[in-house]
Every structure is written in structure tokens, then in C-alpha cells.
Amino acid sequence: MQGAFLKDADLKPHLSRYWLNANYDDPESFHEQIVGVCDTYAMAANVHKEGGHVVSTDEMTGIQALERTHPTLPMEPGKPDRREFEYERHGTQTLICNFEVATGKVITPTVGQTRTEEDFVEHIRRTIETDPQAEWIFVMDQLNTHKSEALVRLVAEQCSLEEELGIKGKSGVLQSMETRAAFLQSSTNRIRFVYTPKHASWLNQVEIWFSILVRKLLRRASFKSTEELRKRILDFIDYFNETMAKPFKWTYAGRPLTR
Numbered sequence: 001m002q003g004a005f006l007k008d009a010d011l012k013p014h015l016s017r018y019w020l021n022a023n024y025d026d027p028e029s030f031h032e033q034i035v036g037v038c039d040t041y042a043m044a045a046n047v048h049k050e051g052g053h054v055v056s057t058d059e060m061t062g063i064q065a066l067e068r069t070h071p072t073l074p075m076e077p078g079k080p081d082r083r084e085f086e087y088e089r090h091g092t093q094t095l096i097c098n099f100e101v102a103t104g105k106v107i108t109p110t111v112g113q114t115r116t117e118e119d120f121v122e123h124i125r126r127t128i129e130t131d132p133q134a135e136w137i138f139v140m141d142q143l144n145t146h147k148s149e150a151l152v153r154l155v156a157e158q159c160s161l162e163e164e165l166g167i168k169g170k171s172g173v174l175q176s177m178e179t180r181a182a183f184l185q186s187s188t189n190r191i192r193f194v195y196t197p198k199h200a201s202w203l204n205q206v207e208i209w210f211s212i213l214v215r216k217l218l219r220r221a222s223f224k225s226t227e228e229l230r231k232r233i234l235d236f237i238d239y240f241n242e243t244m245a246k247p248f249k250w251t252y253a254g255r256p257l258t259r
Contacts, residue, residue: 037139038203038252038254041205048103052135054137055099056100056140057138058140059095059143064089065092071222090226093113094111096109096110096115097109097206099205099208103247107127108123110123111234117151120146121150121154124154128191135190137193138193139193140193147177149168155192213233213236
């Protein structure tokens with residue numbers, strides 16, 4: 001029996017793949033979060049008309065500066081382009097990206113070596129300062145740095161809130177990840193955050209834009225340094241905003257599809 005099992009497995013190795021069976025402690029809350037994200041997208045155009053911004057934000061980490069050892073051969077009749085499989089690594093960069101839902105543009109991108117809590121807060125600060133009095137709604141996943149003490153303090157500062165925030169790990173708004181998230185999600189704040197549920201990062205529209213970046217630039221490119229990689233990413237964003245940017249047609253409303 002064992003030999004037969006191994007033989008069958010060897011015949012069909014491609015049928016084996018990883019699969020995540022997500023367990024939701026509170027399916028009702030999970031569903032409410034999905035609807036909340038979709039409702040935020042649905043109101044983005046109206047928020048924009050009133051001078052506000054709905055922004056989908058995330059990090060793309062480990063973008064490699066790969067230099068091909070030989071140039072890519074261009075396409076010919078009946079032949080695709082041919083890329084050299086050998087390459088030299090020159091390090092990586094991280095892109096922190098904002099996709100504005102109502103316009104389809106990428107705004108105030110950050111490209112750098114790291115994605116620390118300080119990096120993320122500075123990125124959000126720069127974004128807000130492009131329109132400091134406006135309403136800002138950021139859609140993002142539940143990474144720890146998206147619920148940090150520094151982010152809470154930034155929102156309190158930018159919204160001129162005078163309430164006592166407490167002490168991290170001990171009391172008040174700063175006590176825990178949950179209390180910080182509740183503060184950051186508060187609809188009473190001019191700057192607030194909407195979180196995608198765990199295992200549902202596909203709800204974040206910026207993920208769609210990341211796939212465009214990979215297809216249009218990263219997959220076929222060759223970079224001699226991280227500085228060249230950084231410049232090419234920022235140049236592509238400028239080109240995208242000028243020639244390709246438009247809102248995604250988001251039709252999913254967070255509810256089961258019916259016939």
C-alpha cells in the first residue's frame with residue numbers, strides 16, 4: 001500500500017498545493033468588516049466631491065533590484081521576448097503605496113530600505129499634509145504597524161484632540177492593540193482607518209495596483225542598483241498617473257452573490 005501511495009503521489013505532484021483553512025471566531029463580525037470596507041469604497045466618490053480622500057494603503061516589501069547578466073532579446077515575429085535567467089542581486093526596496101479610490105491615482109508613494117513603525121507613520125503624515133484640513137479615510141490590513149502608538153499620536157495631533165491617550169500596555173487608548181484600533185477607526189475623527197478582516201487582504205484595492213506594477217515594470221526589468229529601482233518605480237507611478245489612472249469598477253458589496 002505504501003509503495004502504491006508513493007507511486008500515485010509521484011505521478012501527480014502538481015495536485016499538491018498549500019491551502020489556508022481560515023477559522024473565524026466571530027463570522028458575523030468578519031462579515032461586518034467586509035461590508036464596512038465595501039461601503040467605504042462605495043462612498044469614495046462622494047467623499048472626494050466634498051474635498052475628502054478615501055485611500056487604499058499597503059506596503060510592498062522585498063522588491064528586488066535584479067540585474068540580468070545579459071540583455072533581454074526583443075520580440076520577433078513568432079517569438080516572445082527572451083530574458084536571461086541569470087542575474088545579480090543588488091538589494092531590495094519597500095514601497096508604501098496609497099491608491100486613491102475615487103481617482104485611481106497613486107499619491108505620495110514612499111520607497112525606501114525599511115518599513116518600520118516610524119517609516120509608516122511618516123508616510124501617513126506626508127500624505128495627510130498634502131491636504132491638511134481634509135477628511136482622510138485609509139483602508140488597510142491589520143498589520144501591527146497599522147495600529148501603533150505613534151499612529152494614534154499622529155491622528156490625535158492632526159485632529160487637534162486633547163483627550164488623554166493613556167500609557168501603552170497599561171491604560172487608556174494606548175493600552176492595547178484593540179484599544180488603539182478602536183480609536184483609529186472612530187467615525188468621529190476627521191482622519192480614520194478602515195481595516196480589512198484577517199485573511200481578506202484581497203479587499204484592499206491597492207493590491208490590484210501592485211499587480212499592475214509587477215506586470216508593467218518589475219517582471220521584465222533589470223536594475224543595476226536599488227537607487228535605480230527606486231527611481232524607476234517613482235517614474236512609473238508618474239507615468240501611470242498621467243496616462244493610465246482611473247478608478248477600479250468595484251462591484252462586490254460584501255454580500256453573498258445570488259442568481
